[in-house]
Amino acid sequence: MLYREAGDFKTSYASDNQTFPIRFDRYAYWVVMAVAFLVLPMVMNDYWANSIVVPFMIYVIAALGLNILIGYTGLLSLGTAAFMAVGAYATFKLSTAFPAMPIYLVFILSGLVTSAVGVLFGLPSLKIKGFYLAVATLAAQFFLIWLFTRYGWFFNYSSTGQISMPERSMFGVTITGATASSTAVYFTCLIFTVAMAWLARNLTRGQMGRTWMAIRDMDIAAEIIGVNPLIAKLSSFAVSSFFVGVAGALMFGVYLGAVEAGEAFGINKSFLVLFMVIIGGLGSILGSFLGAAFLVVLPVLLKILLVDNLGWPADLARHLEIMIIGALIIIVLIAEPHGMAALWRTIKEKLRLWPFPH
Amino acid sequence: MLDQPAEGYVTADGRQIGPVVLELKNITLRFGGVEAIKNISFDIREGEIRAIIGPNGAGKSSMMNVISGFYVPQEGEILYKGYKRRKMPPYQVARTGIARTFQNIALFEGMSVLDNIMTGRMNLMKSGFLKQALWWGPASREEDEHREKVEKVIDFLEIQHIRKTPVARLPYGLKKRVELARALAAEPQILLLDEPMAGMNVEEKEDMSRFILDVNDEFGTTIVLIEHDMGVVMDLSDRVVVMDYGKKIGDGTPDEVRNNQDVIDAYLGVAHE
Known part of the structure; x- marks a missing residue:
């Protein structure tokens, strides 16, 4: 069995409401x-940690954030990478201005800064929705990146225009900078991912989540029922941007170490996170994990298969990889428009009855 | 009508009807050059079932939208519980104890029945953002308390079996019932029902009529009802407002309305000849 x-009887509403x-x-x-x-942490080598597991976890946080906005509240955003950049630059400014501040606090504060910026760029959502809102967030994408590359204050007037993460440690363990061990990086990302996923689940299971989903499904009815659309939409932008900001902070702080806004947080990255959310499943926490896994792990696996095992030239493999992933995205969306999370749900429903068909 | 005392009375079937709770005075609503509602006044008493009837396009739904705050009339005023209601957005009207259902079902299709009904309790739940994010103690406890109340509504409307079903999968009749459940979960003082029986078969209409009467009887909820089925309206309601082309042409008990010559001419017309 x-x-x-x-036989798994629920005797209280709390147990009926539990996550699993x-x-x-x-x-x-x-x-x-x-x-x-x-x-x-015991069995993983540095290559696996750096090329798969750490980026996977960072993208999970970003995808969770975008999923709250698109999947739960129905507000389309194309500015994800710009908000990640806000998180990254906030981390840089905070950690250089206050060297003594605990680095985890810096990441969280960076998320809060991004939150505020997100609310600002979320204001148009009160009047417009759908594609028009997407275009408005696209403006955020270009404006913010322009701001970060243009004004020296953001990168402390460094000659390269790059920002690089200073070395910071907490409880004697180096977490950022060149000398940080991959274990420290791994655990930092893991702690944040687990905590953020838990937060996302809590926010979406209760009153807040229902408010967002009500706005998503039928905003007029939601308002008649008593949802204040202003608060619902802006809170969604705030929470979403917080997640995305933390993801950006981690991407810069512990993963890349040095970034240049236009390069690391271009529109491509916005689309990447958007694809993760769509493929993984809109309005699903699990979907954010699945989508991030799909788009982070698959290229690496393909590279291992084609280049390392079959000995193909790297550039050929690279192009083929783009084609394969593109095709897979289309196939997944045709087979299951609600994403991999819905696929998983169907499998679970079948599993419950297995081996009987009904 | 004139013999009804202001402080309330008891109906023939023993229900207590209270004083006027909502009064609409000289309401005029225009869309551009079109006058959807022309200088209409009527009142709604506490605990009564008040029907609004009229042919298509008479302005019934517009009237409902005025009461629920979705439309703001250009002229006239609304007195609620004795005070003039200031101009407010619909979500604030909802907080004053007015809930409604829609002519075309307006459920949240992506959510389960349970979640839909839980949204009805939106204004009664108090946990702040941080408490919900942590889901410790207060927020989780509050969720369970409200779940218990929602379960009572679910029991009341006999929809236990579809509790966890996504709304999109439900048939029409059940959707209507879930929508009523969502409105009831808000524990409203006034419940506005916009064609609750449209498109239903006789059996479903009987069920819905029973639920409406039970809601009124058990919770003492004041009900404002738009309905086209004359049999249902005449049976259920205490008083009826008749509208035609945005004007009020009749107001009174079902019997008075039935015998009103204007109403017969305009609406019931030849059907009753």
């Missing part, structure tokens, strides 16, 4: 946590 809800109503899922969740916290 692996995947069954029969099926016992098997709950065990699976703890197993994943144990593997992530205990097993992976």
